[in-house]
Amino acid sequence: MATEPISEEVVGSCVDSHGSAIGMPQLCFDWFPNQIFWLVITLVVIFLVLSRVALPRIAAILAERQGTITNDLAAAEDLKAKAVEAEEAYNKALADARAEAQRIAAEARAEIQADLDDAIAKADAEIAAKAAESEKAIAEIRAGALESIQVVAKDVAAELVTALGGKADADAIAGAVEAQLKG
Amino acid sequence: MASETTAAHGAAGAEHAAEGSSLVFHPMDQFIVKPLFGGDTIAWYTPTNVTLWLFFAVLAIIGLLVLSTSKRAIVPTRMQSIAELAYGFIYKMLEDICGKEGVKYFPYVMTLFMFIVTANFLGLIPTSFTTTSHFAVTIPLALAVFLTVTVLGFVKNGAGFLSLFWVSSAPLALRPILAIIELISYFVRPVSHSIRLAGNVMAGHAVIKVFAGFAAVAVISPVSVLAITAMYGLEVLVAFIQAYVFTILTCVYLKDALHPHH
Structure with missing residues (x-):
């Protein structure tokens, strides 16, 4: 089959009278110069287009994209670090505020405690003073009462002696009453 | 033309003999x-359907790689x-294949790949002309x-490039024989490289045409119709895979030139 189209009857003609191919059109050497000529032109044009325009441009696009991705990743890293920093600052502020609040509360409590202690001490003192005064008054009253009892006892004793027909000796009665009261 | 014709050719001839019968096979x-503009002679400069579809390939490549990137969008x-x-x-x-030194040949390899892959896919458009199905196109490429x-x-290795054929890891007695085999395989490379591409593309397109004749x-x-659909799906794969194979073999050959030592 391979050598067929160049057998003597088809040399110079690869198409029969009906317009159909004789053998393989691929092996029609009459057409080779034409095909090779246009192929070379095509390849040169494609090569020029690719090497001058298309390939540098695509390379630039890919490099630019790589750069953009790298930059974006770096920016994301930065932002993440900033976020962590901000969170730390927030936590620190929160802890500070808490400590401050506790300090103020403790101070207030201590102040109130001091006031309270003062007031209690003052009240205790007053109570003690009042109690002492009262005791004094009670003692006075008790002393007064004893004297009154002696007077009354002496009077009663004198009256009793008189009523029983005796003669009331004031001094003897007074001494007897005193002796009785001392018990 | 009857006796030495091929099967497909014979079918075409038989069809011509009985014009009007329902089965028509013109797969080639x-x-x-x-x-393109009439006339019978095809000189080297004549604009032909080859010219037209090569031109479409150039347009497609410009559209795909130049116009689509004109906005230089990050997204x-x-x-x-x-x-x-x-x-x-x-x-x-x-x-991956050639290492860092290979990168400066990138525009050449990219030109080859983009041309073959666009020409293959343009060839899948019904009634189009498939430029890469012609040896006249793939042989110059290879x-x-x-x-x-x-x-x-x-140029890179001087006479050291010949060490590509001298398999130093083999026993000494075997090396001359291996050198001959390596030498033959080296010179067969452009043949297999070009025929693989044109053969695959041509065979698929011809088979689709034969199925279409049965319709x-x-x-x-x-x-x-089902067979054509299935075949077309296969051809879409083939269109890409053959471009890929051609390019990866180019890379492998380039690696041999840059690092010829086994």
């Missing part, structure tokens, strides 16, 4: 080169993504790779 007619549009994927795909392939790699190998018979036509 889609590969005929025709002048790419769909078309820009495709351009970037194609760039990254070939760049990584070249770097020869260009072969000559570049050979010249580059000698004329009402009983078989549903099967035929």
Whole structure:
């Protein structure tokens, strides 16, 4: 089959009278110069287009994209670090505020405690003073009462002696009453 | 023309003999080169359907790689993504295989890949002309790779490039024999490199045309349409895979030129 189209009857003609191919059109050497000529032109044009325009441009696009991705990743890293920093600052502020609040509360409590202690001490003192005064008054009253009892006892004793027909000796009665009261 | 014709050819001939019968097979007619503006002669400069579809390939590549990236968006549009994927795909392939020194040949490898892959996909448009199905296109491509790699190998390594054929890891007695085998395989490279691409693309397109011929018979036509659909899906894969294979082999050959030592 391979050598067929160049057998003597088809040399110079690869198409029969009906317009159909004789053998393989691929092996029609009459057409080779034409095909090779246009192929070379095509390849040169494609090569020029690719090497001058298309390939540098695509390379630039890919490099630019790589750069953009790298930059974006770096920016994301930065932002993440900033976020962590901000969170730390927030936590620190929160802890500070808490400590401050506790300090103020403790101070207030201590102040109130001091006031309270003062007031209690003052009240205790007053109570003690009042109690002492009262005791004094009670003692006075008790002393007064004893004297009154002696007077009354002496009077009663004198009256009793008189009523029983005796003669009331004031001094003897007074001494007897005193002796009785001392018990 | 009857006795020495091929099966497909014979079918076409038989069809001509009985014009009007329902089965029509012209699987190879889609590969005929025709002048664009009439006339019978095809000189080397004549604008033909080859010219037209090569021109479309150039337009497609400009649209895909230049226009789609014109906005230089950081967040790419769909078309820009495709351009970037194609760039990254070939760049990584070249770097993986050839190392850092290979990167400066990236525009050449990218040109080859973009041309083959767009030409293959344009060829899948119904009624289009598939430029990469022609040996006249793939042989110059493969020869260009072969000559570049050979010249580059000698320029970079001098006579040291010949160590590519001297397998130093093999026993000494075997090395001359291996050298001959390596030498043959080296010179077969452009042949396999070009025929693999054109053969795959041509065979798929021809098979689709044969199935399409069967569609004329009402009983078989549903099967035929299904077969065409399946074949078309396969051809979409082939269109990409063959471009990929051609490019990766180019990278491997380039690696041999840059580092010829086994």
